[in-house]
Amino acid sequence: LRRNATDLSLVYASQNVNERSFQRYNLTKFPCNLKGLQTSYEKLIDLCAITAEDDDDKWLSKLNGCKWFKYISKALHGAASLARLLNYTNIAFAGSDIDNSCLMSSLMQIFLRPKCRTIKGFCELIVREWLIRGHPFRERFGQVLTDENGNSAQE
Template sequence: MGVGGGVESPAYYENVQYMFLNIQNIHAMRAALTKVFEACFPLPDDTRWFKQLADSKWLYHIKQIIFAATSVADKIENHKTSVLIHCSDGWDRTTQVTSLAMLMLDPYYRTIRGFEVLVEKEWCSFGHKFAQRTGGPTDGGIYLPPNSSSSVVNETGGGRPSSPEERSPVFLQFIDCVWQTMQQFPHSFEFNERFLITIMDELYSARFGTFLFNSEMQGRDHGVRERTISLWAYINADIQLYQNPLYTPAEISGHRVIFPQHALAQLQFWTAYYIRWHPLMRLQEPIARRERALILIMKRFRELTAATQRECAKPTLNNVSDNSTHSRSRSNSSKI
């Protein structure tokens, strides 16, 4: 599958089906998010809201990414073929498509721990430039002004902000695509919306070492594992906050592979993230407390179900008695 400028010559690949998926480059995505920002801040204008959202083409870009990932998942699951995903560099659009396709194909990645592994594997380890894409220092780490007396600049980063031309909401688009998929399959994800919002908030907060650098090598050179806390450790320490009370494991639901719809009419604007500070967007009836209650109910239900299954599996007194009688009858018959 060819995406963007990184296209191989067909002469080198016989018997290969080419698919051009038309995912735009980082500059188009940055321009789209800028228009979303203009529509949302300082406050959305009701008279122009839908036009501004349409003009941004944000949901169109989300649609293209979901379409690309479902195409990959379909080739692998239904046609049993191998897929080579190729973009200009391999750390932006390629990563969006591979990680989203894995999320669709493997229910493990739809669990909290599995999603953490997915981000570490496909984004951090494969060299997505988190520092540059989020406006961090060119060498990763933490940016401080030149007059700062802190030694953190020399120890953890280059101290110079990245070029604005390198900024782009690539990872945000992936998280948005995950959220869109969750809306269509609300029982298939162990994590909830708060989990995704927390990841996005901490992406820009620089409180954790998970997203500070442009590559694993930069992080290793600056001792990120020894000197910073992982975002995943923070989340897993209070994991109940991020659990979806409606989650049903794939072995029970039968939804091992999921294929979300990518039609624009099916997609939604993620107001809980993009416009959450608008006073009119506050939930009239907060659901966090209800979610926690449902989680406890579901936990108790699963415990009772497991206990019942164990009880049913035990041999009953009548069965033991019947088996003993049957054995004695066979013994008497053999004596006769």
């Protein structure tokens, strides 16, 4: 896979790419923004704390309202669309942020490479497509230690 030059990531393909083997895929059409996804996830987690007074219809209505399945559907549809483009040698993710491009690349590989569906293969996929590409996991979810001047401290 090859990322567009405007993206801050590694380029995985050769620099000598002929135009017939190159397909550009615009991820701006993929509406999976981080805030919307996070809000949806939080609503889904809240639904998992079922109370006795909630009936099935009310619970199903809340489940539909959290839009979690909408995000899952859009992600799977996008990855399936990309997988159909594999007659091209390289696919560029244009206009994408790191979250969407890592997600699409990972899902494509899970679809198409049985090894990525094993525990070891999945771990390798996370390292290759998320960590090496510089996804900001630590900044978003980790505890960053700082000194008295506010500088990040190494662990």
